[in-house]
Amino acid sequence: MNAPGPMPPRRIVVVGESLVDLVAGPDRRTYVAHPGGSPLNVAYGLARLGRPTSLLTRLGDDAFGTLVRDHLDRAGVDLLAPPEPGLATSLATVTLDPQGSASYDFRIDWDLPARAPLPPGTVAVHTGSIAAALEPGASAVRALLEAERDRGRATVSFDPNCRPALMGDPRTARARTEQLVALSDVVKASDEDLRRLYGERPVEDVAAAWLDLGASLVVVTRGGHGSYAAGRAATVTRPAAPADVVDTVGAGDSFMSALLDSLAREQCLGKDRRPALAALSADALTRIVDRAARAAAVTVGRAGAMPPDLAELDAHALASQGA
Incomplete structure (x- = not known):
């Protein structure tokens, strides 16, 4: 009898758009190209945090697509679909205000590419942003999440990351968002997302409603005011990590990456870990959310969506303890 082979690594699959951010310079006449898109980030x-990761995205075989692929290759992200001949890679024009906050103008055509089954060892599937809102791809993404939820093998996470120019009217966007929340175990949103969807409804009320829809953990980021995390067993309110802001591009995505990585470190991802996810204590939520906030703090301290690697994140934790 042959000995069983090695178990595949516990892998996170991210589903959604990749694009190139054309970031306007101070003169608003020159632009610098950076790989972007919330799921890509x-x-x-x-x-960058050392987590085995695959990305199901749509890329062209043009120069911008090559820029994106090289960027992902350097981090070790596995692409699940090849570039499409003749397709123009999506673009976003990014303008920064004096405080470093970004606004976006998109040129994007989103659909889910043809693909093989998700890799063996997949313990979590994440999506959000344009991929979950723009048709025809949004319906395909929702069907993928429904299939994963039915199989029950992977933790599903979702970040609405609302884009006003693409989200449609608030009522439609709210209904679409709540459909995806109901399919998700973990949801992360910003307070700006919630205002776009629910007006001035308190974030605590929205988080409670999303837990009632089926999520086990809801985290709301509040920029410089910190974050709020609501689980089934505990809630915590945490301050922001100290940061010297250069720009905010990619901060929420860095938070999301570190949130998922921290849940993996707490052994809360995968079909067999749903009870552990639902039982997270206040102490565990504090560890998870604070680590995600430190990742965002590193990112806003430098230009572009450049999240920390594991060494940088650990160094920021040590520096924060010494402050």
């Missing part, structure tokens, strides 16, 4: 951040 999350996958890149996970791989």
Whole structure:
């Protein structure tokens, strides 16, 4: 009898758009190209933290697509679909205000590419942003999540990361978001996302409603005001990590990457770990959310969506303890 082969690594699969951010310079006439897109940033951040990561995305075989592929290769992200001949890679024009906050203008055509089954060892599937809102790809993404939820093998996570120019009217966007929340185990959103969806409804009320829809953990980021995390067993309110802000591009995505990585470190990802996810204590939520906040703090301290690697994140934790 042959001995069983090695178990595949516990892998996180991210599903969603990749694009190139054209970031305007101070004169608003020159632009610098950076790989971007919220799902791409999350996958890149996970791989930078040493987490085995695959990305199911849609790329062209043009120069911008090559820029994106090289960026992902450097971090060790596994692409699950090849570039499409003749397709133009999506673009976003990014303008920064004096405080470093970003606004976006998109040129994007999103659909889910043809693919093989998700890799062996997949313990979590994450999506969000444009991929979950823009048709025809949004319906395909929702069907993928429904299939994963039915199989029950992977933790499903979702970040709405609302883009006003693409989300449609708030009522439609709210209904679409709640459909995806109901399919998810973990949901992360910003307070800006919640205002776009629910107006001035308190974030604690929205988080409680999303738990009632079926999520086991809801985390709401509040920029410089910290974050709020609501689980089934505990809730915590945490301050922001100290940071010198250069720009905020990719901060929420870095938070999401470190949130998922921290849940993996706490052994809360995968079909067999749903009870552990639901039982997270206040102490565990504090560890998880604070680590995610430190990742965001490193990212806002430098230009572009450049999340920390594991050594940088550990160094920031040590520096914070010494402060």
